[in-house]
Amino acid sequence: MAEQRTLSELRADGGKPDAVVVRDALGVGVAVGLSGFAFGVTSAGSGLTLVQTCALSLLVFTGASQFALVGALAAGGGALTAAAGAFFLGVRNAFYGLRLSQLLSLTRAVRPFAAQWVIDETAAVALAQPTRRSARIGFVVTGLSLYVLWNLTTLLGALGAEAIGDTDAWGLDAAGPAVFLALLAPMLKSATERAVAGLAALLGLGLLPVLPAGVSVLVAALAAPLVLWAEGRRRGDGTDVREGER
Amino acid sequence: MSIWGAVAVTALGCYAVKLVGLLVPAGALEKPLVRRLAALLPVALLAALTAQQTFGDGQAPALDARAAGVAAAAVALVLRAPFLLVVAAAVVVTAGVRAMGG
Numbered sequence: 343m344a345e346q347r348t349l350s351e352l353r354a355d356g357g358k359p360d361a362v363v364v365r366d367a368l369g370v371g372v373a374v375g376l377s378g379f380a381f382g383v384t385s386a387g388s389g390l391t392l393v394q395t396c397a398l399s400l401l402v403f404t405g406a407s408q409f410a411l412v413g414a415l416a417a418g419g420g421a422l423t424a425a426a427g428a429f430f431l432g433v434r435n436a437f438y439g440l441r442l443s444q445l446l447s448l449t450r451a452v453r454p455f456a457a458q459w460v461i462d463e464t465a466a467v468a469l470a471q472p473t474r475r476s477a478r479i480g481f482v483v484t485g486l487s488l489y490v491l492w493n494l495t496t497l498l499g500a501l502g503a504e505a506i507g508d509t510d511a512w513g514l515d516a517a518g519p520a521v522f523l524a525l526l527a528p529m530l531k532s533a534t535e536r537a538v539a540g541l542a543a544l545l546g547l548g549l550l551p552v553l554p555a556g557v558s559v560l561v562a563a564l565a566a567p568l569v570l571w572a573e574g575r576r577r578g579d580g581t582d583v584r585e586g587e588r
Numbered sequence: 589m590s591i592w593g594a595v596a597v598t599a600l601g602c603y604a605v606k607l608v609g610l611l612v613p614a615g616a617l618e619k620p621l622v623r624r625l626a627a628l629l630p631v632a633l634l635a636a637l638t639a640q641q642t643f644g645d646g647q648a649p650a651l652d653a654r655a656a657g658v659a660a661a662a663v664a665l666v667l668r669a670p671f672l673l674v675v676a677a678a679v680v681v682t683a684g685v686r687a688m689g690g
Contacts, residue, residue: 373672394595401599404606406637411598413646421594425601432602434633439609441626448610457607465630513683516657519641520678523658526634527665538628539635546636550644562636566628570621 363476367483370463374405374521375491380514381408382499383506388416392500399496403489404461407432409518427554434563438465445469445477459485466525534569541565657682 378399385395390412398408407428414424439460442448445468448456459481467484471477506512530536542565549558642658643649660681664674 369671373675376672377675390591394591397595398598401595402602404602407598407602411594415591415594421591422597425594425597428598429601429605432598433605434630435602436605436609436612437626437629437633439606440612443610443612453610454607457610458603460606460609462630462634469627511683511686513653513657513679513681513686516642516654516661516678516682517675519638519654519658520661520675522634522638522641523661524665524671524674526631526638529631529634535628535631538631542632542635543639546639547643547649550640550649551647559633559636559640563629563632565632565635566625570624570628 357473358471358476360476360479363471363479364483366470367467367480368487370467371484371487372491374463375488376495377405377517377521378492378495379499379502380509380517381405381412381492382496382501383503383509383514384409384499385412385496386500386503387509388412390415392497395500396493396497399493402428402432403458403492404432404435405492405518405521406462423554427557430554430557430560433560434462435460435465438462441465442468442481445474446481447474456481456485459489461488462522462525463488466528470528534573538565538569541569653682653685654678656685 381399382395385398385408386392390398395412398411402408402411410431411424411428414427415421439457442456442460442465443453446456464481464484468477468481471480503509509515526539530539542562545562545565546558549561552558553561638658642654643651645652657678657680661674661678664677669677
């Protein structure tokens with residue numbers, strides 16, 4: 343994505359041309375938006391009605407939580423337990439919001455409306471931008487294209503669930519992890535990020551059988567403070583915590 | 589609680605945490621340690637989600653065609669392929685491996 347721009351596309355002030363930001367944002371918005379099809383199919387296949395499936399995409403609008411909820415309901419879990427797992431998965435969006443509110447410098451009146459678009463993909467695109475202007479463009483273009491397409495493809499997926507039959511046979515269950523991996527890759531800038539990612543992946547897999555799905559992801563997030571703490575210890579005094587290279 | 593109840597609770601809860609993140613005062617981020625932690629948390633969460641959705645089947649560990657698909661996505665990422673191609677590689681390879689009985 344962002345790494346693909348050539349030197350000639352870079353502006354002297356370190357900013358990016360708006361068209362390049364829009365192209366990167368649409369790349370993410372369209373690709374992930376289309377994967378709403380997989381959600382629509384999965385949700386309808388899990389026994390939710392068409393209206394329930396569409397309500398989830400319109401109102402919850404955070405893919406991992408939606409998949410977690412319908413997966414738990416399909417597995418026969420209680421409604422409250424299923425909702426709790428989905429909620430815990432959604433808690434990570436608060437951390438994206440924490441960074442985005444400063445980066446985008448949103449007014450108080452705009453925040454309730456911008457909030458619904460605070461998800462993995464908009465955060466990844468906005469946080470990868472070099473300037474506030476391009477971060478704002480990235481957030482809005484990714485959010486809008488993703489919201490519209492995600493809801494449209496959810497509807498189509500739910501309608502087509504019976505026509506397509508076994509979605510796993512079409513490899514659609516690999517779309518989710520591939521999306522997460524594509525979002526993660528540009529973040530792995532230094533040894534610290536790679537250590538956090540490696541430890542979190544191990545914790546996520548190791549804890550999967552013993553904790554509810556949403557909870558094991560949250561516990562795996564402890565890899566971040568753990569690696570930071572270990573880094574501070576190794577450096578000795580722990581006073582010099584390095585800032586991001588932004 | 590009905591399915592509609594689960595939908596409502598999830599929708600309200602997920603919207604609330606999104607909004608809370610945006611409403612926390614910016615001053616909370618001025619400490620370098622907090623900034624660093626906020627930058628690293630998405631790395632940890634995305635890595636854990638990738639691992640679980642690649643090698644997990646519900647609560648159980650699983651090694652199936654998805655591993656080949658996600659490996660193809662990783663290769664596409666190393667080759668700097670566009671986002672859509674990365675996802676398409678995962679889907680096509682996973683479907684292909686399954687079709688061959690993997």
